[in-house]
Amino acid sequence: MTKSFRITMAQLNPTVGDIVGNAALARAAWAEGKSADADLVALPEMFLVGYQTQDLVMRPAFVADAQDALVKLAEDCADGPALTIGCPVIEEGRLYNAYYTLRGGKIAARMRKHFLPNFNVFDEVRLFKSADIAGPFTLGDGPRIGCPICEDAWYPDVCEAMVESGAEILVVPNGSPYFRGKFPIRMNTMVGRVVENQVPLVYLNLVGGQDDQMFDGGSFVLNRGGKLALQMPVFESGYAHVDFDLTDKGWVAREGDKATLPDDLAQDYRVMVEALRDYMRKTGFGKVLLGLSGGIDSAIVAAIAVDALGAENVRCVMLPSEYTSQGSLDDAAAAATALGCKYDTISIAGPRAAVTEALAPMFEGLEADLTEENIQSRIRGLLLMARSNKFGEMLLTTGNKSEVAVGYATIYGDMAGGYNPIKDMYKTRVFAAARWRNANHAPWMKGSAGEVIPVAIIDKPPSAELRPDQKDEDSLPPYDVLDGILEMLVDQDASVADCVAAGYDRTTVKRVEHLIYISEYKRFQSAPGPRLSNRAFWLDRRYPIVNRWRDNSGG
Template sequence: MRLALAQFNPVVGDIAGNTRKILDLARDAMAAGADVLITPELALTGYSPEDLLLRDHFYRAVSNALDELLELDGITLVVGHPVKLGNERFNAATVLRDGNRLGQYHKMLLPNDEVFDECRYFTPGASPLVFEHKGVKLGVVICEDIWSVEPAAEAQEAGAEALLVLNASPFHRNKIEARHDTVRYRCQETGLPIAYVNLVGGQDELVFDGASFAINRAGEVVAQAPTCADELLLVDFAGGDFVAGKQAALPGPVESVYQALVTGVRDYIGKNGFPGVLLGLSGGVDSALTLAIAVDALGADKVHAVMMPSRYTADISVDDSRDMVARLGVKYDEIAIWPMYESFMAALAPNFAGLAVDTTEENLQSRIRGVLLMALSNKSGKLVLTTGNKSEMTTGYATLYGDMAGGFAVLKDVAKTLVYQLCEWRNAQSEVIPLRIITRPPSAELRPDQVDQDSLPPYDVLDAIMARYVEDNRSTEEIVAEGYAEADVKKVVRLLKINEYKRRQAPVGPRITQRGFGKDWRYPITNRFS
């Protein structure tokens, strides 16, 4: 028997389009000799439809799509979709073959942590599903079910000889290894080989990296799909086990993040119908990396970079920006902001009289740049990409309605130290980022001789504290006990807390850690807990 794992990129809510993709994949699978095609979790609707799941006519559209798939002959189809039965909604998988519905499975374990909110929408299932094809009994489970013992054990008890797992498992760093390890545990516990099919593509802040695979009874990966690409992965079952098949190379830890960011940008722009993107270049490392990602995601013809120098912008910042856009071949403009800044200051002079110069004047420069980018966006229809990183979003080292103005924050979940690693990885492929951009001390260039470390701990320290507090939920005391200076820890935590209101107004951006500032970060703005 031959299985086909349909790793593909659905669009949330495009039920008709997703159905066409599944039908095309089914025909390709039949042409390749497959007997069974398995789609990812909620393949008909995309993951996650969120509150679309509360609309009755959404389920009518899903039902019509299932009727269309039911007309397919010659292959068994295991398709993921939501279903409403009475007053209950389920995350389901239905098995279809030659006009017959062989059974429907309802996801048993509903994740309600990190970015998941399934208890808001679904009722947990209670029964296993095992169907037979060519004398082989195949059990079906969905995503979270494979991360615990019971659903797989129940399928085994119901007679399953192999497990099929439908997934919408979003990317974060080291996620592929975690999936492999978890599936191996289920293999060891049940003695069953397991085929794991995953979504691919970007959906708002989530990136699904694919990387579908099959593991044999010995816990060995015998078939592996690539990451961040559509793939019809064929897996043969013979002699009671999966046999060796295609083995795509998997990316290293830095490359996997770069791929995820490119995928997130490509699909956010493409699925939402924007004609391209705009971004402000500063001559610094964050905007340079954002530009490289945008070009790799969309092509140079869809990217417009704008340099907006002030009197504090170093000549080398302008020179390096010109150098980089020449290397990449993108549209480029320069708009000097100082005349506009002077006009603002003249208008504000009566109100500022007698008051010392402070960050107000710095933020005004940033906000002028934001206004210019948004004006260009309005005229062209292109979306503004913001360039701030996670370290800055943690500490509030960003200007509301200034450099935070835009529609998609490419580096929102990328720590500053990782920004440098990503730049180095990208340059190792082809040197698109001028070396001086990477080696210069980072600076906002909003006042004379300014560098980031004037007001922040060194980035390696800041990022380590941030990772422990934000991503690992450790307390201030626990982080200090690891050897970090108490003053640095308290400063980072204090800045994190007082800038919650800024983060709430930031654009979405791709999630690449287990805890980003998005769906999985829900802290009150008004908050006195210490």
């Protein structure tokens, strides 16, 4: 009879700090594995406390609570399969990112992370101590299993050492957040580990939103030669049972289901939906509101909100001034109707007149300028925040990455809000995402199918409508030009000379560079939003607010 070994992969969604709730998810996963006659149930990196914990993990009381829960979890999961789960530990005054094997009511094995990521959104060198490379563990007469923890599998050393120590299967627990195009990088890297070591590999990732990061799941199993044996879906919690058979060439995973991955634009849109949904659920909010201007940004944010929460939990508010066109009034109403969400109109004329009157003595003899435009935006922010406070609806802000990058937004005005679903999406991609949503519908969307963003909104020239006949291009380069420059300066860290060599006008590039740097203080105070790229504003890109340096290349 062929010797076999079954692993239940638990691709689940923990909440940072909810140790009790995460332990309950772990127990449910263990029960799922037990009912499937699994030998091992595997959970991702740092699952018991959630990921990323940031400085919360530096509190000894927090780690002590996690360790107490770990011991209780081992006791509760004594009669059945082994359970592997991530949890921090303090040993001899040093904090480690650890991965535990629970079996027979006790902690049977423990591995600690060796390579600590310290780039982009990761600060693990600051938080944890690097540990020595651990050897594999065994479960009865099953395979010897090595568990390189996330970053440990991105370099050859740990996997190689574990296999040289006898590991026959590598189970890699991960807390790997999404950015556009990351999945092929992961897959190629893990294929490299398999080819180097000639053992099968189980890649197990978290799923779910945490602040600005979305963990996209997409767990998979590779056999020797890097051949895909099983692929779990992205962005969905679930279980997969993978059977390994012992052959004369070692352990081999049986073929399983292979989910198809959506394209980049579909994944970006889902990240914005799922991240908002999880942010609301995990912070305790149930309803949102936003200012619906009749423009593309607020329209797509409304669509994202309805897809995440349902139309009954989304309120849109139009706040017109004398500069608001009839077209914008009509478009905003049409968007709210198409989405089926609540819709209110509150004129800012009265509050604006009162503010103008109050400031008249101070502004006497001075021409109207950007100050008066920003007053309109700040009145809107005040009214929306009042509604948020009174009814407990989280205010969503609606600035795209192009605007966030160059500061084309009013601090304490249209920047007011608790979350920004499109913060890391450039304006040109917002248009593409709107067209994509009108043409596509999926079961994970709570909104209806069809045209939920009126074509008139997509087709018209963008405008803040804060003065007569205003267009965004009065203040900014055309968005295709602006976004091309921003992708080079922000996402690629390119020089001014690089931009000029790519065909952009140097004066325009220098102007955009200047706007990026002087807007840092606005971004420092802006609402969080889901990370779609590997150069999102906040942890990916950390710049000083006070900065006198400018790039003078390309002249």
